[in-house]
Amino acid sequence: MSILISGTVALDSIHTPTAAHNDLLGGSASYAGLAAALSGPVHLCSIVGKDFPAEHSELFKGKGIDTGNIEFADGRTFRWTGRYHENMNHRETLDVSIDVLEKFAPKLCPAAAAAKVVLLANMSPDNQLAVLNQLTGRPFVIADSMDLWINIAREGLLKIVQRSDLFVINEDEAKMFTETSNLVTAGWRLMDMGPKQVVVKKGEHGALLFGRGGSFFATPAFPLTGVADPTGAGDSFAGGLAGHVASLGRAPCFTDLAAGVVRGSVLASFTCEEFGVRRLAFVTAAEATARLDSFRQFTAW
Amino acid sequence: MSILISGTVALDSIHTPTAAHNDLLGGSASYAGLAAALSGPVHLCSIVGKDFPAEHSELFKGKGIDTGNIEFADGRTFRWTGRYHENMNHRETLDVSIDVLEKFAPKLCPAAAAAKVVLLANMSPDNQLAVLNQLTGRPFVIADSMDLWINIAREGLLKIVQRSDLFVINEDEAKMFTETSNLVTAGWRLMDMGPKQVVVKKGEHGALLFGRGGSFFATPAFPLTGVADPTGAGDSFAGGLAGHVASLGRAPCFTDLAAGVVRGSVLASFTCEEFGVRRLAFVTAAEATARLDSFRQFTAW
Numbered sequence: 001m002s003i004l005i006s007g008t009v010a011l012d013s014i015h016t017p018t019a020a021h022n023d024l025l026g027g028s029a030s031y032a033g034l035a036a037a038l039s040g041p042v043h044l045c046s047i048v049g050k051d052f053p054a055e056h057s058e059l060f061k062g063k064g065i066d067t068g069n070i071e072f073a074d075g076r077t078f079r080w081t082g083r084y085h086e087n088m089n090h091r092e093t094l095d096v097s098i099d100v101l102e103k104f105a106p107k108l109c110p111a112a113a114a115a116k117v118v119l120l121a122n123m124s125p126d127n128q129l130a131v132l133n134q135l136t137g138r139p140f141v142i143a144d145s146m147d148l149w150i151n152i153a154r155e156g157l158l159k160i161v162q163r164s165d166l167f168v169i170n171e172d173e174a175k176m177f178t179e180t181s182n183l184v185t186a187g188w189r190l191m192d193m194g195p196k197q198v199v200v201k202k203g204e205h206g207a208l209l210f211g212r213g214g215s216f217f218a219t220p221a222f223p224l225t226g227v228a229d230p231t232g233a234g235d236s237f238a239g240g241l242a243g244h245v246a247s248l249g250r251a252p253c254f255t256d257l258a259a260g261v262v263r264g265s266v267l268a269s270f271t272c273e274e275f276g277v278r279r280l281a282f283v284t285a286a287e288a289t290a291r292l293d294s295f296r297q298f299t300a301w
Numbered sequence: 302m303s304i305l306i307s308g309t310v311a312l313d314s315i316h317t318p319t320a321a322h323n324d325l326l327g328g329s330a331s332y333a334g335l336a337a338a339l340s341g342p343v344h345l346c347s348i349v350g351k352d353f354p355a356e357h358s359e360l361f362k363g364k365g366i367d368t369g370n371i372e373f374a375d376g377r378t379f380r381w382t383g384r385y386h387e388n389m390n391h392r393e394t395l396d397v398s399i400d401v402l403e404k405f406a407p408k409l410c411p412a413a414a415a416a417k418v419v420l421l422a423n424m425s426p427d428n429q430l431a432v433l434n435q436l437t438g439r440p441f442v443i444a445d446s447m448d449l450w451i452n453i454a455r456e457g458l459l460k461i462v463q464r465s466d467l468f469v470i471n472e473d474e475a476k477m478f479t480e481t482s483n484l485v486t487a488g489w490r491l492m493d494m495g496p497k498q499v500v501v502k503k504g505e506h507g508a509l510l511f512g513r514g515g516s517f518f519a520t521p522a523f524p525l526t527g528v529a530d531p532t533g534a535g536d537s538f539a540g541g542l543a544g545h546v547a548s549l550g551r552a553p554c555f556t557d558l559a560a561g562v563v564r565g566s567v568l569a570s571f572t573c574e575e576f577g578v579r580r581l582a583f584v585t586a587a588e589a590t591a592r593l594d595s596f597r598q599f600t601a602w
Contacts, residue, residue, distance in 0.1 A: 086482055087482040088482065088483075181387055181388040181389065182389075182525075182526060182527060182528065183505065184524040184525060184526045185526045185527070188526065202506065204484065205503065205506035205507070205521075206506070206507075206519075206521055208521075208524070216524060216599045217599055217600070217601075217602065218507075218521035218522075218524060218599055218600060219521060219600065219602070220506075220507055220509075220519035220520060220521055221519075223485040223509070223517060223519060224483070224485060225483060225485045225486045225489065226483060226486070227483065255601070255602065258601070258602040259602045261602070262602050298517045298518055298519055299518070299519060299520065299600065300518075300556070300559070301518065301520070301556065301559040301560045301562070301563050
């Protein structure tokens with residue numbers, strides 16, 4: 001089944017304790033799209049500026065990603081500059097240039113609007129809602145977000161949460177959103193906000209999945225002895241999960257989503273191994289399957 | 302098979318954001334002993350003062366724990382006072398009164414010295430070495446420690462690590478001990494120090510198990526929506542793990558240890574539910590089994 005992914009496409013400049021790179025392909029839709037494309041055809045909906053390098057568009061197309069719903073607007077592409085500190089878990093935003101993103105008004109072609117799996121990757125809740133309102137295919141909707149929207153667009157975000165089949169959020173944001181320091185409680189409080197399922201991403205510690213009727217799943221992360229750049233790991237996670245759902249060809253049950261969470265963790269692990277999308281963009285289906293197999297092995301008891 | 306557990310027996314005063322209790326039964330050997338006693342007969346080796354309440358000794362005996370290797374010395378029992386902050390992950394030591402612990406010189410009766418599973422629960426590496434040197438049964442040796450010993454007794458601790466079949470340490474301590482911020486790297490560096498296996502405890506995030514030849518196991522923790530008091534969770538984990546090994550009746554393989562890690566997580570989860578040993582001391586074998594069963598369910602995919 002085809003997947004619609006809407007979010008940001010950006011040019012990222014990233015500093016880590018050991019290296020720095022400028023104007024890398026980034027943004028929530030880029031990572032999620034590349035991760036999902038391993039599982040099926042993807043429509044990417046986003047906006048970039050006229051300065052967006054053609055090589056990035058070619059990369060998307062080479063992965064079978066439809067770029068027809070990416071608007072090429074006058075102005076500069078959204079840029080983000082960030083720095084990671086020694087433990088790679090804490091990141092600091094050094095600079096954000098919104099540029100064309102400010103005028104983003106998602107517009108879907110009929111094929112994209114009819115997608116059966118939709119990932120509202122991280123962008124403003126208003127933009128997420130604009131996508132939701134154009135959907136025609138009664139899809140399975142996965143929505144991701146970030147702390148910024150909890151702080152400045154809580155009401156809009158709540159609407160997205162309510163209309164999600166699966167709401168995805170990271171650990172610290174889940175605690176902030178639900179005002180508790182207990183992560184399991186945070187998950188259940190998010191469920192009380194109305195989504196059908198919730199995933200809490202915990203980075204190097206894995207993820208938790210909450211479902212109706214007390215359904216619960218927990219998994220560790222894929223173990224990495226080194227992290228070059230964790231940017232986009234959460235987006236890759238969401239994309240890998242969306243890809244798994246699309247590969248089923250039917251509505252997912254809770255156990256399907258658990259397997260999707262594991263696949264998401266595996267895709268995120270590839271992303272962390274190199275800067276930007278440099279590893280993710282070259283993952284093969286066989287590599288992803290091999291890592292899933294070893295995941296199964298090292299979690300068996 | 303019988304289990305020898307050597308460590309501290311203490312009287313703890315614990316403050317959390319919502320409650321405070323004084324002179325609770327505590328110490329590494331108390332938690333570990335009660336957790337292990339669900340799986341088989343335990344010899345406890347420790348030291349207390351003449352002020353040690355008889356009810357605590359009776360509690361041990363009622364659980365089938367041999368207290369014959371606990372020395373009742375002149376002076377006061379070791380006391381620890383600590384405070385947990387809002388998120389229950391960070392704790393602050395407010396007061397420590399070493400008292401009789403200063404003169405602890407572990408002495409094992411022949412039956413304890415011949416135990417087939419030995420847990421060197423957290424205490425000074427010198428005391429752990431004194432126990433090791435009295436063992437006669439070629440046992441499976443599990444050793445736990447804490448940041449204090451990494452800081453002030455590194456050389457002694459390294460000897461313990463080398464002689465361990467399974468060295469247990471928590472996340473922050475593993476990073477500190479091996480001088481890396483990557484936890485997986487920390488685990489492998491600990492393996493390089495010479496033990497046969499290493500467990501890194503991650504509290505609410507579960508645990509990692511490292512073995513020779515690249516063997517690896519990861520598990521999330523048992524999910525708790527509330528934590529009353531996490532004191533002793535790590536000791537309960539080690540005790541539950543030791544109990545599982547003893548219940549096998551043979552030398553454990555890597556997969557056995559993985560199952561032991563899960564049992565350890567389950568026992569630790571009970572400990573967190575109430576202050577001190579108030580929950581752990583009343584866990585039944587059936588309750589532990591039921592929690593293991595649900596653990597298996599919520600980690601399946």
